[in-house]
Amino acid sequence: MATGRPNENSGRARPRYDALVDVSTELFGKHGFEGTSVRMIADALGVKSGSLYSHIKSKDEVLHRIVLTVADAFFDAVKEAGEAPGSPIDRLRAMCRAHLEVIDHHGPAVRVYYDEWRRLGGKSKKQILTLRKAYENCFTEVIEEGIEDGSFGAVNVPWVTLVILSACNWSVEWYSHDGPRSPAEIADGFMEVLFDGIRADSPAYAAPRRKKSAKRTKRPASKR
């Protein structure tokens, strides 16, 4: 939050600008940034293309705004979840859930974020990379705390971080708001795999079967 938005102007409401960003988000998500013309945006707003430029300086500015908003949302949500009270495993679960909830809530803007952030210019791109790094550090810190307080074993922190980040980030490719699993259920699924592992002699699989919950045999949302 407060990372500095393009065209920021003292918090005044700008409904035209917001509508412009919203329809641009839809179009960038569907056709890609380069595949979307300013005339497509203007048509969707019911105005002529020249009129857009009283609200924006360039098409790139709109992309920057979309990507930055999502990067802020991921960082803020995960940071808050990671700092809440609770055991390391519960906080890790809450961070995954928060990540999935951002995907759920921001919809097509998240697609634009993942697909187009690298097309941003030098300074904007660095801003995104900084936010992303801070986001990742939230995960690393909770894992390290879990090792220190005995919640987790002597795991390899970077590998564990990478696996959990991969699960969260890849979920943009298959998650659907209308799918069969909620963000919370998906976070549970991730945590189950990460916590228990798959080795046969893990305490998770010792008789009597099925601890925790009965959902071990159900399936998650369809994936690709």
Add this chain to the structure above:
Amino acid sequence: MATGRPNENSGRARPRYDALVDVSTELFGKHGFEGTSVRMIADALGVKSGSLYSHIKSKDEVLHRIVLTVADAFFDAVKEAGEAPGSPIDRLRAMCRAHLEVIDHHGPAVRVYYDEWRRLGGKSKKQILTLRKAYENCFTEVIEEGIEDGSFGAVNVPWVTLVILSACNWSVEWYSHDGPRSPAEIADGFMEVLFDGIRADSPAYAAPRRKKSAKRTKRPASKR
């Protein structure tokens, strides 16, 4: 393999066509498909843009060719690794390694595959989705075998499949040929996390410390 390439012509060598695809791959990877013009491709080949059309029917055809080649490569490599003799855990490791090796070997074509496959038209897109589904089934099958033969616990197959696919697929975002970790080392890292989990009472973390190998405290390639 043999999934039918666009413009296929009885295996005859077509060095001009191949060079065209190679430079297009580089340019699509750097600027995106929509951000690359046929004139940029022609310039890189040292010819005029009109001359390209004696080798290709359209710019879209080139994208189809690139994406299909990578989809084939992933499927073939993972299938072969999954069918080799060995324990389920070793085969799973080999499949991850094979995935990373495809990323390593195909370089920018893999970027294009992940970034642009959804811009393909209806029939081409379905072809890609079919290959991807078959690729994923390879993982599911090995995991199921591992449960049956007692190598793994009574894990939730879809969630485990999703986590391992996420780790493999997300690696395109951070893997570098010049990075500190080989595909085999990365596969080992993934398998370590997936097999052992992170719970403190896993046999992996029982005293005496450090089984398997001593690299539990080293770090993987930098990630984002």
Add this chain to the structure above:
DNA sequence: CCTACCGATCGGTAGG
């Protein structure tokens, strides 16, 4: 927010 327009560039074709 509009009209009118800028120069540049787009994917692709005709005919050699």
Add this chain to the structure above:
DNA sequence: CCTACCGATCGGTAGG
């Protein structure tokens, strides 16, 4: 593989 060109469209600006 080239010249020459097609009509369409690009992001953006001037002046109201």
